Amino acid sequence: MKAEPAHQIRLLDLQEIDSRLAQLAHRLRTLPENEEVRRLDTRIAELRDRSTALTTALSDLDREQRKAESDVDQVRTRAERDTQRLDSGQVGSPKDLEHLQSEIVSLQRRQTELEEIVLEVMERREDLEGQESRLRKELDEAEAERDVVEERRSTAVAEIEADRATESTRRERIAEEIPEDLLAFYTKLRDQNEGVGAAPLRYGRCGGCALALSTAELSEIRQAPADEVMRCDQCRRILVRTTDSGI
Structure with a gap:
């Protein structure tokens, strides 16, 4: 899947809000x-x-x-x-x-x-x-x-x-700022992965499962086009490249 880097970054903002909403729902229940x-x-x-x-x-x-x-x-x-x-x-x-x-x-x-x-x-x-x-x-x-x-x-x-x-x-x-296909893909993954559909890649580690990526995985991400939507090989969440990705 292709998506503008800015749209992928926006997924992280959306994920932050969704996590916050999940926390509020949990707080309400408990x-x-x-x-x-x-x-x-x-x-x-x-x-x-x-x-x-x-x-x-x-x-x-x-x-x-x-x-x-x-x-x-x-x-x-x-x-x-x-x-x-x-x-x-x-x-x-x-x-x-x-x-x-x-x-x-x-x-x-x-x-x-x-x-x-x-x-x-x-x-x-x-x-x-x-x-x-x-x-x-x-x-x-x-x-x-x-x-x-x-x-x-x-x-x-x-x-x-x-x-x-x-x-x-x-x-x-x-x-509203995120393309429909990317939003739908994120929503599907979020439903499958305990409310987290997208995570940042920071210093070579997935922010979703907190596992460090292998050298081969980092090399693949480094060589991929900026608009390529990457995924963590471990948790299969969308992996968003940031300035702190370490690649």
Whole structure:
């Protein structure tokens, strides 16, 4: 392939920009804030799941407490009714009196048991409410921390995107100066060689693979016309001759 030496030199400018764009893309992908946000998102999701479980548990306790209190009221009402009958003296036979007294004692014992259940439920609820309060604080702190990290990430992303826009504009301008066939060849090689399609020859060494060229290779390059597009025998990238090539 033939190309004016000035166009070949321009490839190095284009390569420098493409390398810079690749670095910016890598930096964007590997921002430390990305990992921090992922960690906090996981933590927040975990806390929200625990909060949902606590809300469900508290709801279940509400139902349990309402039922226990209702049972207490029913037993208390029945015991009061039986006590009123006993106090009124309107009980028939001694056997009926004995049965009524026994039932009142049984109801009082049952009422005590149910009231203990209500107290136990209330204690469990108090414990869960304490857990919920602490969990809410943890969640608020995690969400606040995420907001700070997200703001920091947004600032970093904005800076990177601004640099990318600047470099992309420069790239478009330089690419317009390079012949289409040379640009297409460079692009193909760049895609095949980890983002580097052209490299300078400096002091007898390829700037792409950093290997020194043999005497025969340097002699071939030295004898080639200035407009001949040369390639490194090792990495196969375009090898651009410069004033520092050492040939």
